[in-house]
Amino acid sequence: MSMTALAAGRGIRRRSGTVLRRLTANKVTACALVVVVALVIMAVLAPLIAPYSPTAVQLAQRLEGLSSAHPLGTDEVGRDILSRLVYGARISIGVSVLVVAAAAVIGMLLGALAGYFRGWTDHVIMRAVDVVLSFPSLILAIALAAALGPSLVNAALAIAIVKVPVYARLAYGETLRVRQQLYVRAARTYGIRSSWIIRRHVLPNIRSSIIVQTTLDLGDVILLIATLGFLGLGAQPPSPEWGSMISTGWHYLIDQWWYPTFTGLAIFVTVMSFNLLGDGISDLLEPTSRD
Amino acid sequence: MLKVVWQRLLMLVLVLACVSIATFLMARVVPGDPAQVIAGPHASHATVEAIRHQLGMDRPILVQYADYMNGLLHGDLGTSITTRHPVSDDLLAYFPATLELVFYAFVVALVVGIPLAILAAVKRNSIFDYAARIVSLAGLSMPTFWFGLVLILVLYGKLGVLPSSGRLSSSLPPPPHITGLYTVDGPLTGYWATFVDSVKHLILPVVALAYVQLAIVVRQLRASMISVLATDYVRTARAAGLSEWTVITRFGLRNALVPVLTIVGISFGALLGGAVVTETVFGWPGMGNYVVQSIESLDFPAIMGFTIVIATAYVLINLVVDLINIALNPEIRRGGGS
Secondary structure (H helix, E strand, C coil), rough: HHHHHHHHHHHHHHHHHHHHHHHHHHHHCCCCHCCCCHHHHHHHHHHHHHHCCCCCHHHHHHCCCCCCCCCCEEECCCHHHHHHHHHHHHHHHHHHHHHHHHHHHHHHHHHHHHHCCCCCHHHHHHHHHHHHHHHHHHHHHHHHHHHHHCCCCHHHHHHHHHHHHHHHHHHHHHHHHHCCHHHHHHHHHCCCCHHHHHHHHHHHHHHHHHHHHHHHHHHHHHHHHHHHHCCCCCCCCCCCCCCCCHHHHHHHHHCCCCHHHHHHHHHHHCCCCCCCCCCCCCCHCCCCCCC | HHHHHHHHHHHHHHHHHHHHHHHHHHHHHCCCCCHHHHCCCCHHHHHHHHHHHHCCCCCHHHHHHHHHHHHCCCCCCCCCCCCCCCCCHHHHHHHHHHHHHHHHHHHHHHHHHHHHHHHHHHHCCCHHHHHHHHHHHHHCCCCCHHHEEEEEHHHHCCCCCCCCCCCCCCCCCCCCCCCHHHHHHHHCCCCCHHHHHHHHHHHHHHHHHHHHHHHHHHHHHHHHHHHHHHCHHHHHHHCCCCCCCHHHHHHHHHHHHHHHHHHHHHHHEEEEHHHHHHHHCCCCCCCHHHHHHHHHCCCHHHHHHHHHHHHHHHHHHHHHHHHHHHHHHHHHHCCCCC
């Protein structure tokens, strides 16, 4: 067993080298990758990159326009908008990665259990999934976040709950397929424990479609976080979360247009880069799933 | 076929029952103590207890649910904490505005999206294809509220050609109530000035809202059309010398239609969610605006009433889509469903 695992591990490593090369062969995907990497570096190194503290109030300099001191101007209490956007990347990217990872892991386990055991486990889990999917996702996220109380953590929790069924359904379908494979049936015939079969045969085989889905979901989750923030259900002031910045910034839309406009542009560029990268990865790993 | 329809209807009842449990839990169990919310932070213990008793919250949870369910079946969604009206009355009053917005956005998204997607699929890598791909990518990446703000900034703020908020200018009276849709009631009752004004007020929110669904429809239909056009039967039809028009409409579109219907049903959810945000940005007096105001005042009966109404509408729309698909698809029609 350890020999096969070793060989499989080597195979993955060899493949990942070509994956990066093939991924960057597409110019659009390569650009998206560069932007995403830059955004992640910006988020991680925010204190080094941001010219000011994101929460330093300077009432004397409120609502200033674009200048060399404040390239993107200042907000209603004189905080530097560029610095807030840089720190905001931490929240948007960090929280969305956590949310997608949590939803993917939980959804994958639920879907695998339902698909492997069938019977009542299947019924209970998949009907619950149907119920969650019978709400429009944003409406359910709003209702859940409102019920839990407005905060970034609760918004993240609400979005994770909304996203779990997507992964559960995907994992369920894949598990039904894997379950029919000869090696799984053989393992069952030998009386090997279900937990071992799920861990060693089912999960590794459904992993790649789950990973593809996570890359496609990151952008969407960033948008959901921003939307809840905009509606006052996400991060609370003075947090530099992009959506909540726009929810105060839009009152200054006509006279200080740069304030909400650049903040929205940050969301747009980030989400678009993640979406393009997700498309690129999904084309590469599952060429049949899309054109 | 009848068997499949019955199965779907049974499933519908089950799902709606579970949806009611979900909203019940969100309204009564999750948010700590609604009685405390109603009483306010400084209320005495006795007041909170009195309110709890009044709401029936001191009874067993199953009894509470049975009561809630009984109310739902009679159209009772509870009473709003802020407006003190029945939530169903409030929602009904705001419904026409939302319907008007969502309906036109839906029409715009399909009327623009379907031809654009077909053109992109048929003329791959042409200028149409690139346009379709950019349009759908941007739509899927753009926050709806921000797109709305940009529209307001440019067309109201800079150019001053369109109004930025509300359904009508304050100088104009709404038309006599027939349907509640100003664009229908205006012409019916001869209020032409109101009609023109309401159309002007509709343009920006409709564009902002339509864009999300347009992006989804274009992306999915393009992909589905491309895969249909690559099938053997389309190649055979071309080889047999059928005209390109016949190939696209008779073979391509007809087969791409089933996934499109499903997409339209599912993307309707994005439209309903987008409506909440769009109404907020454009001060549109609809159900979405009502629910955002309810969120600010933690008015749970209102929030959950809205949620269950929207979820029910969404489930029903997708049921209709399923039924149309069954009617269109001979394989499902005969085979007892997949």
